[in-house]
Amino acid sequence: MPDSYKAEIRSLAIFEHMADANFEAIMRGAYVQNFPPQVDLITEGDTADFMHVVISGSVELFATWNGRETTMSVVRPISTFILAATIKDAHYLMSARTLEKSRVIMLPSSDVRRVFDEDHKFARAVVTELAQCYRAVVKNSKELKLRTSLERLANHLLRQQARTNGAANFELTIEKRKLASQLGMTPENLSRAIKALRPYGVTIQGTTVQIAKQDDLVQLAKPTPLIDDPAF
Amino acid sequence: MPDSYKAEIRSLAIFEHMADANFEAIMRGAYVQNFPPQVDLITEGDTADFMHVVISGSVELFATWNGRETTMSVVRPISTFILAATIKDAHYLMSARTLEKSRVIMLPSSDVRRVFDEDHKFARAVVTELAQCYRAVVKNSKELKLRTSLERLANHLLRQQARTNGAANFELTIEKRKLASQLGMTPENLSRAIKALRPYGVTIQGTTVQIAKQDDLVQLAKPTPLIDDPAF
DNA sequence: CGTTCAATTGATCAGCGTCAAACTAGGTGG
DNA sequence: CCACCTAGTTTGACGCTGATCAATTGAACG
Numbered sequence: 001m002p003d004s005y006k007a008e009i010r011s012l013a014i015f016e017h018m019a020d021a022n023f024e025a026i027m028r029g030a031y032v033q034n035f036p037p038q039v040d041l042i043t044e045g046d047t048a049d050f051m052h053v054v055i056s057g058s059v060e061l062f063a064t065w066n067g068r069e070t071t072m073s074v075v076r077p078i079s080t081f082i083l084a085a086t087i088k089d090a091h092y093l094m095s096a097r098t099l100e101k102s103r104v105i106m107l108p109s110s111d112v113r114r115v116f117d118e119d120h121k122f123a124r125a126v127v128t129e130l131a132q133c134y135r136a137v138v139k140n141s142k143e144l145k146l147r148t149s150l151e152r153l154a155n156h157l158l159r160q161q162a163r164t165n166g167a168a169n170f171e172l173t174i175e176k177r178k179l180a181s182q183l184g185m186t187p188e189n190l191s192r193a194i195k196a197l198r199p200y201g202v203t204i205q206g207t208t209v210q211i212a213k214q215d216d217l218v219q220l221a222k223p224t225p226l227i228d229d230p231a232f
Numbered sequence: 233m234p235d236s237y238k239a240e241i242r243s244l245a246i247f248e249h250m251a252d253a254n255f256e257a258i259m260r261g262a263y264v265q266n267f268p269p270q271v272d273l274i275t276e277g278d279t280a281d282f283m284h285v286v287i288s289g290s291v292e293l294f295a296t297w298n299g300r301e302t303t304m305s306v307v308r309p310i311s312t313f314i315l316a317a318t319i320k321d322a323h324y325l326m327s328a329r330t331l332e333k334s335r336v337i338m339l340p341s342s343d344v345r346r347v348f349d350e351d352h353k354f355a356r357a358v359v360t361e362l363a364q365c366y367r368a369v370v371k372n373s374k375e376l377k378l379r380t381s382l383e384r385l386a387n388h389l390l391r392q393q394a395r396t397n398g399a400a401n402f403e404l405t406i407e408k409r410k411l412a413s414q415l416g417m418t419p420e421n422l423s424r425a426i427k428a429l430r431p432y433g434v435t436i437q438g439t440t441v442q443i444a445k446q447d448d449l450v451q452l453a454k455p456t457p458l459i460d461d462p463a464f
Numbered sequence: 465c466g467t468t469c470a471a472t473t474g475a476t477c478a479g480c481g482t483c484a485a486a487c488t489a490g491g492t493g494g
Numbered sequence: 495c496c497a498c499c500t501a502g503t504t505t506g507a508c509g510c511t512g513a514t515c516a517a518t519t520g521a522a523c524g
Contacts (some may be wrong), residue, residue, distance in 0.1 A: 145376070156436070
């Protein structure tokens with residue numbers, strides 16, 4: 001484990017306030033790995049032997065059942081994933097694969113649990129992170145059940161816009177096929193939904209989004225912090 | 233706070249192993265209340281001043297947006313709810329109302345957070361509970377995105393059956409209208425889905441369910457622990 | 465300059481929601 | 495004890511949303 005990574009990891013909210021000795025203990029068993037795109041990191045159902053941290057690139061969390069597959073979320077640097085399974089010493093509920101060339105840190109779950117029991121600062125950080133994740137899934141679930149696909153797309157665009165700089169022009173960060181799955185629709189339907197947003201001033205060419213009539217889109221999307229604000 | 237409740241609360245997994253002094257500290261500010269059916273306990277968006285524990289009866293967690301409403305889950309004794317908002321000192325993401333006459337304990341969030349910082353056993357229990365909740369929502373989200381409404385109903389029946397005694401006959405514990413909302417469909421559609429399960433040996437009269445051809449239903453439902461086993 | 469895969473478009477269809485009406489059951493009061 | 499009221503449930507008819515299938519266009523890459 002090179003020191004350059006260590007400093008970066010150390011600055012993550014989840015590791016920030018823990019004791020040096022405990023951080024070292026976790027790092028001792030950890031290793032960093034570089035993956036090309038489209039590599040399976042995790043398969044749902046496996047035992048959660050590692051907690052993961054994405055350092056660069058992006059990782060898709062997805063789930064399958066009966067031959068179907070859906071994108072649950074996309075994890076970007078710098079964040080953890082599969083924390084709950086590690087804590088509970090349970091099986092992964094989701095699979096994970098790299099979308100781009102990615103650097104991922106893998107921390108043995110048993111080490112994480114051991115340090116959790118010894119370092120209260122770390123425990124506090126883990127709970128905060130876990131609560132955050134929980135709330136994110138609840139928001140996602142609310143969106144799925146309460147909004148139509150057009151409304152989901154409209155709100156996704158507004159969230160993406162806010163995540164960048166709030167400007168009228170910005171980029172989609174994942175391919176449309178994945179976006180469709182994440183929003184709970186088919187690629188074809190997403191394509192049509194994009195067209196349906198044209199009267200609201202939305203133009204999407206390739207990965208470039210332009211929002212010409214912000215107010216109109218907002219009026220359609222009716223965003224609420226209770227669903228759309230990641231920090232709420 | 234009567235002592236009879238205290239013992240009951242003390243035996244909850246989340247409070248079981250914490251120090252006596254800390255338990256007393258939490259109980260000092262707590263109070264128990266009896267509610268009739270259909271009483272609003274919590275409104276989404278409010279600050280999470282209390283953590284709740286259902287002692288008897290049942291509580292519906294639901295969410296609203298733009299005039300629409302959906303049932304997120306039904307909480308039964310003895311379990312906590314709205315733990316994440318308490319931990320994060322954030323706003324409720326869901327609303328809650330009693331479905332039946334219910335007894336609910338309310339613990340001031342600030343007390344819970346304070347004791348969390350002081351009692352490691354309690355912290356451990358909170359994390360476990362939170363991880364459990366997280367995984368439950370993920371499973372629910374997977375079900376929504378990967379299964380049709382008929383499949384969701386079929387699996388719900390099997391889960392409900394497993395939750396009681398595994399017998400061919402059992403009772404639905406919530407009214408069909410709520411069940412429909414929980415499963416992400418309309419009451420009318422649920423009614424038709426029930427009929428569509430008849431060829432698979434399912435009969436539902438009122439709240440009584442009879443599963444005559446277990447194998448057929450299982451073959452349709454294709455249950456998996458990764459979605460359907462609450463303990464997995 | 466092909467090759468390949470994503471994205472789009474069109475046509476069709478199934479699933480599901482909506483609306484309206486009929487039916488049922490549980491509870492209340494005469 | 496019965497009639498009635500109310501609310502949940504069921505049924506039917508209809509229409510819209512979104513999925514599926516098939517074919518075309520477009521874009522990235524070697």
